[in-house]
Amino acid sequence: MNQETRGPWPQVAHPPRNFSVLLSSTPRGARLARLLAVEQLRCWELPSATTAHIVAELAANAVTHGRVPGRDFRLTLYVVGDTLRVELTDTRGDRLPALPREVSPESASGRGLLLVDALADRWGVSSGPPPRKTVWAEVRITGSGSAGEGST
Secondary structure, X not given: OOOOOOOXXXXXXXXXXXXXXXXXXXXXXXXXXXHHHHHHHHHXXXXXXXXXXXXXXXXXXHHHHXXXXXXXXXXXXXXXXXXXXXXEEEOOOOOXXXXXXXXXXXXXXXXXXXXXXXXXXXXXXXXXXXXXXXXXXXXXXXXXXXXXXXXX
């Protein structure tokens, strides 16, 4: 037997954790993005409250401002080192998000990115191959394995 194919296999201390799913650009798809993110984080034994809010806001923006009829959006979650990264990719690369300057107290919308900005350690947008863009947010995972929060 050759040395490269002989076991036992080394155990990886922290197996890669990544999740990606394509969802319809509808309110139902946005809701499903949040539910799937919460379940995936539960499987990874990471608290989900903060990340669920971030996913909900970014998914709502993807289906409201990034929607092109007949095209889906992608939710991606992955952990690199001590950081959980959330990405939502849509097909409206021509419409980049920006923090609102002011939101009227009477307004029923317009606060999503303000919430993401408050909850995430960092967030931003990356242009993808046309016509895509990815809005991402990162949450630091503390030493106890929690993603920037006390409990779920």
